Each structure stands twice: as structure tokens, then as C-alpha cells.
Amino acid sequence: MGLLVEGVWQDRWYDTKATGGRFERKASAFRNWVTADGAPGPSGEGGFRAEPGRYHLYVSLACPWAHRTLIVRALKGLEDAVSVSVVDPHMGAEGWVFGASPGATPDPVNGASRLYEVYLAADPAYTGRVTVPVLWDRTRGTIVSNESAEIVRMLNGAFGGTGPDLYPEDLRAEIDAVNARVYDRVNNGVYKAGFATEGAAYAEAFTALFSELDALEARLARTRYLCGDRLTEADIRLFTTLVRFDAVYVGHFKCNRRRVGDYANLSNYLRDLYALPGVAGTVNLTHIKRHYYESHPTINPTGIVPLGPDLDFAAPNDRASRFGA
Missing domain, CATH: 3.40.30.10 (Glutaredoxin)
Structure with missing residues (x-):
């Protein structure tokens, strides 16, 4: 970089x-x-x-x-x-x-x-x-x-388009509040843990990350999406970190207290979002793993890309039946 x-x-x-x-x-x-x-x-x-x-x-x-x-x-x-x-x-x-x-x-x-x-x-x-x-x-x-x-x-x-409004006016304050916490503690939090060069900085980021993942797990026990029953940009922003978490951040960035797969609601929610039309086609685990493990020699000097883990984002989920389609 x-x-x-x-x-x-x-x-x-x-x-x-x-x-x-x-x-x-x-x-x-x-x-x-x-x-x-x-x-x-x-x-x-x-x-x-x-x-x-x-x-x-x-x-x-x-x-x-x-x-x-x-x-x-x-x-x-x-x-x-x-x-x-x-x-x-x-x-x-x-x-x-x-x-x-x-x-x-x-x-x-x-x-x-x-x-x-x-x-x-x-x-x-x-x-x-x-x-x-x-x-x-x-x-x-x-x-x-x-x-x-x-x-x-x-x-x-700006472009119109045929899909859902991901930033509806009546939810904007809630979306912005969720985004702020998720960005600082999760989206950027994994990087703050992975790129830290002092133990105290790593521990600080690590603790905040898993505190927020625990809070999100509890939140998603109550609602299908982060801001209620509607898909919003907050869900998309969280998804792109969750889909990389077990394959990369657990090992490469030392975010290893728990995997997303260990959270019942977060893992179910991840599969729900993956099943949205067009989303699966944007996920390329080969590119994801190659980039992180090959491009950060200060973290992984050998450049060896792990063969695992085995992940099945297309496995069934019950979010729609549980909360209503």
C-alpha cells in the first residue's frame, strides 16, 4: 500500500x-x-x-x-x-x-x-x-x-434504479447512528486490530470490535435487519466485513475471540444478505484471501494463502420466516 x-x-x-x-x-x-x-x-x-x-x-x-x-x-x-x-x-x-x-x-x-x-x-x-x-x-x-x-x-x-431505497428519509438518523458505531468498531475496527504495532493499541481495537459484535448479535435477535424490517445501507456496510471475517480477519488480523460462525444471529443474517439478488455474484473469496495474505508482508511474510476455512454462505437461513418477508 x-x-x-x-x-x-x-x-x-x-x-x-x-x-x-x-x-x-x-x-x-x-x-x-x-x-x-x-x-x-x-x-x-x-x-x-x-x-x-x-x-x-x-x-x-x-x-x-x-x-x-x-x-x-x-x-x-x-x-x-x-x-x-x-x-x-x-x-x-x-x-x-x-x-x-x-x-x-x-x-x-x-x-x-x-x-x-x-x-x-x-x-x-x-x-x-x-x-x-x-x-x-x-x-x-x-x-x-x-x-x-x-x-x-x-x-x-442519483441514478434512479429499480431496487430498494437503501437510505430512506425516515430512517436516516438511525442509519447514521448505526453506521458510525459499525464503521469505527467493526469495519475499520478489524484494520485497527490487524495493523496495530503496539499491544495496547491492538487490545483496544480487539475489545471494541467484539463488544460491538456482541451488541449486533443481540440487536439482530430482535429485527431482521439493523434498522428494523427494511434493508438499508447499514446492512450492506456491515455485510462486507462479516463476509471476510472468518476467512481473513480471524487469523490474519488476529480477531480471534470468536468467528462470525459462532454467532447464531450474525451468521444467519450474513446468509440472509448473501441470498439477496445479485449479492453472491459480488463475493470472490479467492480475491479476498489472495489480497490480504499476499499483500501484507509485515503481517504474513511468507505470502502463503490458507486453504481454508470451508464456508457456505448459501446455506439456508430463517430470517424471512422468523421476522416476516
Whole structure:
């Protein structure tokens, strides 16, 4: 995981010395919004009207942040409206690249061989991490956004689409509150545990993670979804961490107090979400395992990818019958 400094690529890992061994994620740099009429969104500038075929999404099938955008794209029926390129699962000295691994694709928009070239096409003097997802505007030739949470809301609201409203107005306060806790303690919490370089920082993240998973287990005993009987973006954001948990985070990130499979409600809920139309097609455990185990030599210096565990996300669940379809 490198970065660009004034337009020059540097293969540099996260510096945790200044933060007491804690991993601190930097804010995304590109924060414009696609809107239905091209008016400015909550941040950035206007001029990004929602038009079929105009926007291109750069993703990794391994990355949970990018994965959430792919799920929303599928649930909203936007596969033809927003095209996609998939980077190689292995992230080495050049960062994310467009490789030849099965499931990876070329970049038909910018012809890039490395994702950082897409960032430089938008800003030749860019300084910062080169991350996925990236939403690219073909018309203006620039990056709209590299903030997954905001891309999810654009895909949900700006383009129309046929799927459910994942951010309904009457649930927004509850969704935002759930998202805040899940992001800090679970989505980013596994990274704070896995990338910690001091025991106290690891223990702090580990404790918060499992405290929140226990709370979510109790919450999901009462309702089918996190915010009641309706699927929302909060569920999608949690799903992409849960689906990676037993395969990667338990071992690779030392999040091993319990597996998701040890939680009756969380595991049932995971299978319920996996069964949603289009979701299973976005899950690629080969990319997921290869990325984490091959791309973090400070954690797994041998680069050996585990053969297990055996996971069956398609196994039956009883969420619909238990809470009502």
C-alpha cells in the first residue's frame, strides 16, 4: 500500500510510530457528488449529472470498501448504467494494478496499468493514498469521488434504479447512528486490530470490535435487519466485513475471540444478505484471501494463502420466516 507525494509514487507502508502503534485511516480526498440534476452535493463542486454510461467504477473484489459499492450497484440494477474495472487482488510495490488474475479486468477508460495513474489523470500533483473504490467521470475526465460511503449514496439516490431505497428519509438518523458505531468498531475496527504495532493499541481495537459484535448479535435477535424490517445501507456496510471475517480477519488480523460462525444471529443474517439478488455474484473469496495474505508482508511474510476455512454462505437461513418477508 503505497502513496503519491506531489504526483510521485512511493512504496510506503503506514507509519504507526507517531500514533502509539495505532492505525489511523486518512480521509478520502475526492469528495464530489453525482446528483440527479448535476447540482452540487453535500461536498465538492457541481456539474456531475447522473447519466447512464457516463461514470466508471474502479474496484477491488477483495476490498470491503469497494465491495459495498458493487453490491449497491447490483441491488439498484445499475450494471448497464455504471461500468466497472476490477484491479488485481495482489497489491505489491506499485499498489493496485490492472493484472491478469482471473476476475481482474483491464482499464478501458484511461488505459492505465496501475491505479495511481488514474489518480494522476485527475490530479498530476496528487498527494495521498491510492485507494478503491474510485468513481470516474468520462465526460469531465476526472475522479468524482473515492469515498465509498458517499458513492453508495450516489448509486442509491442519483441514478434512479429499480431496487430498494437503501437510505430512506425516515430512517436516516438511525442509519447514521448505526453506521458510525459499525464503521469505527467493526469495519475499520478489524484494520485497527490487524495493523496495530503496539499491544495496547491492538487490545483496544480487539475489545471494541467484539463488544460491538456482541451488541449486533443481540440487536439482530430482535429485527431482521439493523434498522428494523427494511434493508438499508447499514446492512450492506456491515455485510462486507462479516463476509471476510472468518476467512481473513480471524487469523490474519488476529480477531480471534470468536468467528462470525459462532454467532447464531450474525451468521444467519450474513446468509440472509448473501441470498439477496445479485449479492453472491459480488463475493470472490479467492480475491479476498489472495489480497490480504499476499499483500501484507509485515503481517504474513511468507505470502502463503490458507486453504481454508470451508464456508457456505448459501446455506439456508430463517430470517424471512422468523421476522416476516
